[in-house]
Amino acid sequence: MAENQKAKVVVYLARHAETSGNVKQEITKQEVDLLTDLGKVQTNLLGIHLSTVKFDFAYSSDYGRAVNTAVGILKQSELSSQVPVKTEARLREVNFGKYEAASYDQTLQYAFGLNVPPLEWSFPEGESFREAGIRMLNFITEICENILSEAQPGFTSTVLIVSHSASIVNFCNALHESSLNEVVGWGHAKDLKLMVNASYMRFEVEKTKNQTPAVVDKRGLEEEIMSESPPLLRFTFTDKHVSQHLNCIRYLDSKSLYRFTTQNSKAKKYANCVQQ
Numbered sequence: 001m002a003e004n005q006k007a008k009v010v011v012y013l014a015r016h017a018e019t020s021g022n023v024k025q026e027i028t029k030q031e032v033d034l035l036t037d038l039g040k041v042q043t044n045l046l047g048i049h050l051s052t053v054k055f056d057f058a059y060s061s062d063y064g065r066a067v068n069t070a071v072g073i074l075k076q077s078e079l080s081s082q083v084p085v086k087t088e089a090r091l092r093e094v095n096f097g098k099y100e101a102a103s104y105d106q107t108l109q110y111a112f113g114l115n116v117p118p119l120e121w122s123f124p125e126g127e128s129f130r131e132a133g134i135r136m137l138n139f140i141t142e143i144c145e146n147i148l149s150e151a152q153p154g155f156t157s158t159v160l161i162v163s164h165s166a167s168i169v170n171f172c173n174a175l176h177e178s179s180l181n182e183v184v185g186w187g188h189a190k191d192l193k194l195m196v197n198a199s200y201m202r203f204e205v206e207k208t209k210n211q212t213p214a215v216v217d218k219r220g221l222e223e224e225i226m227s228e229s230p231p232l233l234r235f236t237f238t239d240k241h242v243s244q245h246l247n248c249i250r251y252l253d254s255k256s257l258y259r260f261t262t263q264n265s266k267a268k269k270y271a272n273c274v275q276q
Helices: 021-026 038-049 064-075 104-113 129-149 164-179 243-249 256-261 266-272
Strands: 008-015 057-060 086-087 155-165 181-184 200-207 214-216 223-225 233-241
Touching: 008 064, 008 129, 008 164, 057 064, 057 129, 057 233, 064 155, 064 266, 129 155, 129 164, 129 200, 129 233, 155 164, 164 181
Parallel strands: 008 155, 057 086, 057 155, 181 233
Antiparallel strands: 008 200, 200 233, 214 223
């Protein structure tokens, strides 16, 4: 089969928009960490930016800030406004345990004090960064495999996923470590430190061959030799959208922010200012 005829899944993996916890720079409990006025504008603008993308599926963590971001993005869509958002616990932010109410500085001070690589950072009564990355990778792999298992050659399905900064970064790290997947275009993600609010990365997922070629044994018989399993999925990172260009509206008051979102031509101008 020609390479360009393979079925594929296109994933837009986004971070939720700004929340009260982000403003305070605190690890805030999910039930009180809601979108700010600016966060709602970021959601609208990201939705406008993605309005011509036809999403077949949409997923978010079950945290309100992620659900509201996903719903807000789809609300602006010309093609996907009726797509339901399914929630998934594996897309949650890292469980920081006892540090759930701590400041970013306190949390990082504790983590750096562990004197281990970031993927090994683990929080009392919480989880490690590696565990968070693996659960994210497992979920994304699962939905892509499910779609691809039923797809015809040349079929493309597009998926929106809204998650959280640390979990997205650790997904990338877990993917990079995985021997079960091949990664192409890593330059779009390898230098990622933390995704700012309402940013996303785009990647395509395809199946790779899952058997080694037939070989001839000493008896002259052709047979399949199964050695170490080659990668099962290929992840090709194509671009990322970083939303620092929205900082110019950060200090507007609520009424000004509302007027900004209702001025459609101006909103489109900012929404299409893409940094890739």
